[in-house]
Each structure stands twice: as structure tokens, then as C-alpha cells.
Amino acid sequence: METQQLIVKFRSKGYKVTPQRLAICEFVLSSKDHPTADRIHQELKKKYPTMSLATVYQTLHILSEIGLLQELGFTYTTSRYDPDTSPHIHIICKKCGKIQDYKSESIERLWAQVVEELKIKPIGQRLDIYRYCDQCQKSEN
Ligand SMILES: [Zn+2]
Ligand SMILES: [Zn+2]
Incomplete structure (x- = not known):
């Protein structure tokens, strides 16, 4: 998404856009590894030393509210954030927390079929598969 569009979206909801x-x-929005708010904060504090974690959370909530971000909440660990809001499967390692995306035509077909059967208009979805990743499996042995 273009910066200008983003600013328009923020303002339409009554939010100010700060640097x-x-x-x-x-x-x-350009991340691929479903970062936590902490990681985003750590990364951006290098350039913006005054940035607070609260600002990070606030901004993530705004992005979720305007539909540009999906918050992946977990009962056993902190939330992760995903800029890809289309139907896809998350392959999640329950040990190290690595999240990989899996997209395929079969998911899209199944998803379209389920939505049709339910006769609803979804506003979001979440498909998770848990496992131990190759690395974690190796370290177990
Ligand atoms: Zn792992
Ligand atoms: Zn994802």
C-alpha cells in the first residue's frame, strides 16, 4: 500500500499520522515472518529512540481495525502480526514459534466453497497447523 493511501485511511478513522x-x-506491512510487537519495537528503536512499546501496540491496533493487518493471538505466547489478510494456512512451530505461510489454490477453493455453504460474509479467518519445525525436531533428538 502506498504511503498516501495509508495516510488517507488513518485520517478517515480519525487517527493522526506521525513519522x-x-x-x-x-x-x-512489509514483514514476512509475523513479528511480535516487541520485535518491531526493538527494530525501530534503533532509528526512533523515543518510540514507546505503547505506540507500537496502538499503531498495530489501528492497522488491524482498518483491515490491513491480522493479529494472531495465542493463549500460550504473545501475539504475532500478519500483513497478509487473505486465506492462508499458518504452519506454526510450537517450540520456537516460527510461523510459515502456506498458500495454495486448494485452500482458496475450499475457502470459497465453505463460505458459499455457510452463506456468510466473512470479515476474517485463521487457519493454523501446529508442529515442531525441522530444527526443533533435531534438537529434541
Ligand atoms: Zn521450531
Ligand atoms: Zn501469515
Whole structure:
């Protein structure tokens, strides 16, 4: 998404766009590894030493509210954030927390079929598969 579009979206919801908020948006919307708020904070504090973790959370919530970000909450660990809001499967390592995306036509077909059967208009979805990743499996042995 273009910065200008992002600013328009923020303002349409009554939110101000600050350089810190923009930096958070840019970072998380281009991320591929489903970062935690902490990691985003650690990364951006290098450039914005005054940035607070609260600002990170606030911005992530705004992005979720305007539909650009999916928060993946877990009962056993902190939330992760995903800029890809289309139907895809998360392959999650229960030990190290690594999250990989799996996208395929079969998921899209199944998803379209389920939505049709339910006759609903979904506003989000989440498909998780848990496992131990190759590395964690190796370290177990
Ligand atoms: Zn692992
Ligand atoms: Zn994902």
C-alpha cells in the first residue's frame, strides 16, 4: 500500500499520522515472518529512540481495525502480526514459534466453497497447523 493511501485511511478513522506510526506501518506491512510487537519495537528503536512499546501496540491496533493487518493471538505466547489478510494456512512451530505461510489454490477453493455453504460474509479467518519445525525436531533428538 502506498504511503498516501495509508495516510488517507488513518485520517478517515480519525487517527493522526506521525513519522513513528508511519515507520511502524512500513515495517510491519512489509514483514514476512509475523513479528511480535516487541520485535518491531526493538527494530525501530534503533532509528526512533523515543518510540514507546505503547505506540507500537496502538499503531498495530489501528492497522488491524482498518483491515490491513491480522493479529494472531495465542493463549500460550504473545501475539504475532500478519500483513497478509487473505486465506492462508499458518504452519506454526510450537517450540520456537516460527510461523510459515502456506498458500495454495486448494485452500482458496475450499475457502470459497465453505463460505458459499455457510452463506456468510466473512470479515476474517485463521487457519493454523501446529508442529515442531525441522530444527526443533533435531534438537529434541
Ligand atoms: Zn521450531
Ligand atoms: Zn501469515
